[in-house]
Amino acid sequence: MEQLVKKYAGKLISAGLAENPLVCGLDDEVVWNRPDDDIPILEQVLGGMNINSLICVEPAEPYLTIFRFLTSRYPETITPGDCETRTFLHDVPVIRDFASASILTHLRERKSVVVASDNNIRLITFGGVSPEQAFVSLSSVCFSAFVLFFADYLADCRQGTITKEQQRAFDKAVAELEPPHRTTPVLATGPFNSEQQVYQAIIEAGRFTVDYGLVDSYFGNISYRISQTIYISQTGSSLDALVGCIDPCPMDDSSCAGITASSELVAHDEIYKNTDNRAILHGHPKFAVILSMDCSDFDCINRGQCHIKCTGKRLIKDIPIVPGEVGTGPTGLCHTLPPAIQNKRGVIVWGHGLFTVARKDFNEAFKHLLEIENMCREEYFARARRC
Amino acid sequence: MLTSPNGWTGKILHIDLDTASIDALRPETEVYHKYIGGKGLAGYYLRPKVTLSWNHPRMPLLIFTGPLVGTAAPTSGRSTIMSRSPLTGTIADTSVGGRIGFQLKRAGWDGIVITGQSETPCGIEIDDDKVRIVDAGELWGKDTATVFSLLADGGRSVATIGPAAENGVCFAAVMVDKHHVAGRTGIGLCFAAKKLKYLSVQGSSKVRIHDRKKLYAAREEILRLTAASPILMGQHGFSCFGTGSIYDLMDSRRMMPTDNFRKTHFDRASELNAHAYKKRYDPGKHGCMGCHIRCKKIGRSAGYVGSSMPEFETMSHFTALIDNTDMDLVMQANTLCNHYGMDTISAAATLACYKEISGTKDLSGRLIPLLEEIGQGSTELGRQLGKGSFHYASSHNQQTASMSVKGLELPAYDPRGAYGMSLAYALATRGGCHLRAYPVSHEILRKPVATDRFTFSGKARIIKIAEDQNAIVDSLTACKFIFLGAGLEEYAGAFSAVTGVAATAQDLLKVGERIYYLERLMNSLNGFEAKDDDLPGRFFTEAGTSGNGIEVRPLDREAFLEARSRYYRIRGLDEDGRATKEKSKELGLAWNNS
Ligand code: SF4
Numbered sequence A: 001m002e003q004l005v006k007k008y009a010g011k012l013i014s015a016g017l018a019e020n021p022l023v024c025g026l027d028d029e030v031v032w033n034r035p036d037d038d039i040p041i042l043e044q045v046l047g048g049m050n051i052n053s054l055i056c057v058e059p060a061e062p063y064l065t066i067f068r069f070l071t072s073r074y075p076e077t078i079t080p081g082d083c084e085t086r087t088f089l090h091d092v093p094v095i096r097d098f099a100s101a102s103i104l105t106h107l108r109e110r111k112s113v114v115v116a117s118d119n120n121i122r123l124i125t126f127g128g129v130s131p132e133q134a135f136v137s138l139s140s141v142c143f144s145a146f147v148l149f150f151a152d153y154l155a156d157c158r159q160g161t162i163t164k165e166q167q168r169a170f171d172k173a174v175a176e177l178e179p180p181h182r183t184t185p186v187l188a189t190g191p192f193n194s195e196q197q198v199y200q201a202i203i204e205a206g207r208f209t210v211d212y213g214l215v216d217s218y219f220g221n222i223s224y225r226i227s228q229t230i231y232i233s234q235t236g237s238s239l240d241a242l243v244g245c246i247d248p249c250p251m252d253d254s255s256c257a258g259i260t261a262s263s264e265l266v267a268h269d270e271i272y273k274n275t276d277n278r279a280i281l282h283g284h285p286k287f288a289v290i291l292s293m294d295c296s297d298f299d300c301i302n303r304g305q306c307h308i309k310c311t312g313k314r315l316i317k318d319i320p321i322v323p324g325e326v327g328t329g330p331t332g333l334c335h336t337l338p339p340a341i342q343n344k345r346g347v348i349v350w351g352h353g354l355f356t357v358a359r360k361d362f363n364e365a366f367k368h369l370l371e372i373e374n375m376c377r378e379e380y381f382a383r384a385r386r387c
Numbered sequence B: 001m002l003t004s005p006n007g008w009t010g011k012i013l014h015i016d017l018d019t020a021s022i023d024a025l026r027p028e029t030e031v032y033h034k035y036i037g038g039k040g041l042a043g044y045y046l047r048p049k050v051t052l053s054w055n056h057p058r059m060p061l062l063i064f065t066g067p068l069v070g071t072a073a074p075t076s077g078r079s080t081i082m083s084r085s086p087l088t089g090t091i092a093d094t095s096v097g098g099r100i101g102f103q104l105k106r107a108g109w110d111g112i113v114i115t116g117q118s119e120t121p122c123g124i125e126i127d128d129d130k131v132r133i134v135d136a137g138e139l140w141g142k143d144t145a146t147v148f149s150l151l152a153d154g155g156r157s158v159a160t161i162g163p164a165a166e167n168g169v170c171f172a173a174v175m176v177d178k179h180h181v182a183g184r185t186g187i188g189l190c191f192a193a194k195k196l197k198y199l200s201v202q203g204s205s206k207v208r209i210h211d212r213k214k215l216y217a218a219r220e221e222i223l224r225l226t227a228a229s230p231i232l233m234g235q236h237g238f239s240c241f242g243t244g245s246i247y248d249l250m251d252s253r254r255m256m257p258t259d260n261f262r263k264t265h266f267d268r269a270s271e272l273n274a275h276a277y278k279k280r281y282d283p284g285k286h287g288c289m290g291c292h293i294r295c296k297k298i299g300r301s302a303g304y305v306g307s308s309m310p311e312f313e314t315m316s317h318f319t320a321l322i323d324n325t326d327m328d329l330v331m332q333a334n335t336l337c338n339h340y341g342m343d344t345i346s347a348a349a350t351l352a353c354y355k356e357i358s359g360t361k362d363l364s365g366r367l368i369p370l371l372e373e374i375g376q377g378s379t380e381l382g383r384q385l386g387k388g389s390f391h392y393a394s395s396h397n398q399q400t401a402s403m404s405v406k407g408l409e410l411p412a413y414d415p416r417g418a419y420g421m422s423l424a425y426a427l428a429t430r431g432g433c434h435l436r437a438y439p440v441s442h443e444i445l446r447k448p449v450a451t452d453r454f455t456f457s458g459k460a461r462i463i464k465i466a467e468d469q470n471a472i473v474d475s476l477t478a479c480k481f482i483f484l485g486a487g488l489e490e491y492a493g494a495f496s497a498v499t500g501v502a503a504t505a506q507d508l509l510k511v512g513e514r515i516y517y518l519e520r521l522m523n524s525l526n527g528f529e530a531k532d533d534d535l536p537g538r539f540f541t542e543a544g545t546s547g548n549g550i551e552v553r554p555l556d557r558e559a560f561l562e563a564r565s566r567y568y569r570i571r572g573l574d575e576d577g578r579a580t581k582e583k584s585k586e587l588g589l590a591w592n593n594s
C-alpha cells in the first residue's frame, strides 16, 4: 500500500495536477503519504464509505485559477460536456465546507467533489480498488474543468457576455499555461519488423505523448501494425508506462488474447484495413478537444447531442471533426473515425481527442499530434481575439 | 406490508409440499429495504432454518427475483436459487439467467419459498396468481432436454432438474430455459430432496416503475459504459465470443489450471480457444432476459444445432484440467452435463481428481462413459464420483488431490497467478468460487483499474468491498459481468428510479455488506471457521508453470494467512473467521434465531 500511495502522490506532482498532494490507501490500516491537518476529517470520510483510497489536493496552476472561477460560476455542480466527463464523472459537485458530512453526501454519489471554502480549493476523489482510481478521477476532473473553462470563454466571447471576473481568471490561467512544445522528439525509425522493435517503439512514443502533455496518463491509446497483427496498448493502461501493457491482436481474430486491448481496437482495426498506415496514436490534447466543441451554429437541432449526432462537415484547417462515443456501440467512434481518416493525417473526435496516423513509424504520428494541437491552440486564441 | 409497490410486487409465494398448501407472504417494507431481493431476500428466509440438514423437510428452497427484474435496467433478468448445500454444507446460492426471474415477477411474485417434501414427484406451475402443484411422475427420470421439449411453451420459463439430481449427485444443477444453469453447490439435489422435478412460470402483469424517465437515463449511462468496454462489447469480448474469450488470456497469463492444478499452462490451448469453437460450431448469440450483451452462445453447425456452447470454465476444465485436446468431446461433455443436470466445473474437476488418484494417463476415451455413470448413478464408481472430489479423495485417503475449498471444486483460474483470487476462493461463503469477489476483474481484466496480481498488499479490503458489491448485484438483481463496464453508481440510479427509494452506490454497498455478513453468520452457525477458509496445500508447496516472462511461484503461506487475518478484521469477524455479535448488531442482523 505504502508503495502505491507514494507512486500516485508522485504521479500527481509530475502530471502538474498538484504540488503537495495528500494520498491514502487502506487495507486493514490506513497509510498516508505524509502528515497533514486535513487528515482527521478525511479519515471520517474514509470511515463513512466502503472504499480503500482517497486523494485530496489543492490543484496546481492553472487548475487552481480555473476551479476558483468555475466554483463561483457554478456554485453547486460543475457539468462539463467533454467525453471523459460523460463517460466517467457525470458531473462534479461543489460544496463550501470542508466537513466530513457534506463531503460524504456527495462522494457517496459521485467520483469526486470540489470543496471551495474561502479562497481554498480542495479536490477530493476516491477508489474502491486502488489509489489509481482516485488518481484517474482526479486527472479527469482537472482535464474536464480545463476544457469547460476555455470552452465557456469562447462561447461567451461569441455571445459577448464575458464578465470582468471571467476575463481576469482567463488572463491568469493563460499566463500559467506551459508554452507549447515547438520541437518533436526523435523516436525510433521504422518500419518495424520485429515484435521487440514494436514494443519498444510503442513504449517510447507513449511516454513522450504524456511528457508533452498531449494526453493524461491513463487515457489515450497507441498501436502499430505488422502484417496481420495489431500491437495495441491495453485498456486502462497509462501511455507513459506501457511495459507489459501491449496486446498483440491477430486481425483474423484467431486469438482473443486481445480482450484486454484498448476499447478503440475496433477503430484501429478498421483504419488499418482501409488505409496503408502502420501507426496510430490517440491522445486527448486539450485545445483540439476544446475547439472541437466550439461551434457557431447556435440554432442547430442537434445541439446538446453534438457528440453523437453532429452531421456538419466540420474542419479545423485540414482536420475533420467527427462525432462518436468510446467503443463499439451504435454511436461509437468506430463507425465515424475510420472513414474520416482516409487520406488525412488526423481526425478529432468531438469533445474527446485526436487520432493521428502514419505510414512508417511514430515520428510522423507524433509530429501530427503535436502540430495539430499547436494549430488548434493558435486557432483558439485567434477565434477568441476575433469575437 | 410493502407500502409502495414500485419495483417489488410486495408478495412472496409460499408453497408447502408437505401439506400442498399455498399462501402469500407479505414482508414489511423494512425487510425489502434491508435485503433488497435475490440473494439478499433469499438469505433472509434461509437464516431461521439454516442449521437444519440440507435434506430436512423444513429446509426451505428459495427462488428470488430482485427489484430491477422485469424493468428496463440492463441485464436485470437474473435471479437467485438458494438453500443449504448438499455438497459443502455451507449456504448455497446460485445466480441464474434465462427468463425465470422475469416471469416470476410478472406473475406478481418477488420470490418463492418452498418447504416440505412431496411424497411423489411433482412440479409447480405458476400462472400469475394461479399456482398448482402437479404430478410429475411421468417426467421423473427424464433428462432436461426432454422436459424442456415437453413443457417449454412460448415465453414461459421452465426450471428443471435432470437424472443427476434424482440419482443423488451432490453437484447436481438446475437447468433453466434450456441454456441457463444454476450450477454450483448442488442446488439441483435440493430440488430432488423435495421431489420437485420442475417449476414452470408465466406472468402477465408489468412491473411498476417509480420514475421511467430517470430509469431510461440510468439505462443510457449503463449502455454507454458497456459499449466502451472492450471485454464486454469489443471484437474479442464476451458479446462476440462468449465467456470463452478469456481462454487465451488465462493461458498466456500462465493461469490455466492444467492436469488437476499441477501445471498452469496448457500447450494445446491455442487450438482449443473461443475462435476455434466459433469456426467449427458457428455459434449464434443468446442471452438472459433483458440483456444486450448476450454472452451465451448456441451452436448452429451440423450435429450441434441448438446446443449450448461451453462457457469458459467448461472449456478450460474439460481440456487443460483433464488433458483432453478433443473439442468435440468438450461439446459432448457439456451437452451431457446439461442433459443430466450437473455442474460442469465440479464434474470436470472431480474427474481430474479421479484421474490423478487412479493414475489414469488418458481420460478422453472414458470421459463420456464416466459422466454417464455419474449422472445415472449406474456404477459404484459413478456414485462415488457423484459425491464430489472431496468425498472421493477422502475415501481414498488422498484429500490433497481434491482441488476444492469447503468441498466446492475450484473454477478455471489458478490462484498462484492472482493472489486476490486465492483469498476470494478461500473466503467465499459457498466454497471455492470466483464469483463472490471476482478479482479477475482487476487482476486480469484491468477493471476498474489494474492491480498487481502477484501481491497480497491491499487485497483483503479489495476482496471485502467486491464481495459486498456482488452481494448487492445478486440482490438487485443484475449480471456481474456488466460491472466490467458500468458501476454501482449507475445501478444505484436505476434502483432509485425503479423503486423510488433514494439510494447511493455507497448505501447499496452497505446493504451488500449486511447480506454478505449474514452468509458468514449462517456458515458460522454451521461450524465453519478459519480452518475451512483455506486452499488446497498444493498451491503453497508447488510452483505453477513459469514462462512468457512470468514466474509462477507457490503462494507464500504466511503472507496468505496474514492477508486472511486482515480480511477477518476488515469484515468484522473474530480471529477464527466467525461472525460476531457486535458486528451483527451493527449491521442490523439478529444474532439469536427468533
Ligand atoms: S452478460 Fe451473459 S450472463 Fe450476463 S445477463 Fe447477459 S447473457 Fe446473461
Ligand SMILES: [Zn+2]
Residues within 6 Å of the ligand: A219, A220, A221, A282, A283, A284, A352, A353
Ligand atoms: Zn480517448
